[in-house]
Amino acid sequence: MSLETVREECHEQLKQLGRTRESLKLIAVSKLQPIEKIRRLHSAGHNIFAENYVQEALLKQDTLKDLDIEWHFIGTLQKNKVKMVVGKFVLVHSVDSFELARAISNYAEKIKTTQKVLIQVNLAQEITKGGFDGESLLKVWSEITALPGIEITGLMTMPPLTDDPEDVRPYFRQLRELQTELLKQGAGRHPLHELSMGTSHDYHVAIEEGATIVRLGTILFGERPRKN
Numbered sequence: 001m002s003l004e005t006v007r008e009e010c011h012e013q014l015k016q017l018g019r020t021r022e023s024l025k026l027i028a029v030s031k032l033q034p035i036e037k038i039r040r041l042h043s044a045g046h047n048i049f050a051e052n053y054v055q056e057a058l059l060k061q062d063t064l065k066d067l068d069i070e071w072h073f074i075g076t077l078q079k080n081k082v083k084m085v086v087g088k089f090v091l092v093h094s095v096d097s098f099e100l101a102r103a104i105s106n107y108a109e110k111i112k113t114t115q116k117v118l119i120q121v122n123l124a125q126e127i128t129k130g131g132f133d134g135e136s137l138l139k140v141w142s143e144i145t146a147l148p149g150i151e152i153t154g155l156m157t158m159p160p161l162t163d164d165p166e167d168v169r170p171y172f173r174q175l176r177e178l179q180t181e182l183l184k185q186g187a188g189r190h191p192l193h194e195l196s197m198g199t200s201h202d203y204h205v206a207i208e209e210g211a212t213i214v215r216l217g218t219i220l221f222g223e224r225p226r227k228n
């Protein structure tokens with residue numbers, strides 16, 4: 001679908017939900033996509049892109065440094081690569097453990113920056129995917145919000161792949177409920193207003209359930225080349 005069409009559909013949906021256009025951010029997921037496609041989407045008027053693999057992301061940032069792009073990191077992040085990521089991405093969506101949060105916090109302090117992050121929640125408790133389950137996030141919440149060097153702007157989830165997008169609605173709803181619960185516990189200086197949920201397959205359902213960020217790859221770029 002063209003960027004224009006996706007935007008218009010989202011705007012229409014937001015209007016019906018009584019939400020403003022500004023209450024939703026579209027992020028183009030460019031992992032494994034060639035540079036020319038990113039340039040093309042950028043010329044069409046899009047400037048927020050997200051990457052999953054550290055090396056690939058840094059190479060793309062360098063190649064595209066002539067463009068005004070807001071880069072996000074959404075991939076699994078190993079602790080030994082924290083140094084390559086902190087300060088280089090506007091938002092890291094994939095903080096999936098307390099240890100990772102602490103590593104980001106430590107390094108951000110060291111380079112005197114504050115890294116905006118989302119906490120990744122794994123609601124279906126899939127072992128193949130990282131992320132906190134709701135219970136354990138609630139347990140470490142006071143410790144994680146006390147870490148300096150990070151600003152927790154919200155939560156992110158990546159539900160199981162299903163044929164019917166309706167199947168993942170409960171997960172999106174649970175993420176919103178978890179946000180409410182955490183805000184009740186108290187988020188201190190952390191805004192916690194973002195809900196990053198919804199991909200090409202299920203973003204309309206996610207928007208209905210209160211997504212403030214949707215992460216769209218295939219629908220904007222076409223099929224992804226395989227990772228080799």
Ligand SMILES: *Cc1c(COP(=O)(O)O)cnc(C)c1O
Pocket residue numbers: 029031052074075158199200201215216217218219
């Ligand atoms: C790849 C990816 C997406 C985009 O998926 P599409 O189905 O191509 O829209 C979104 N979020 C994460 C975390 C991803 O890894």
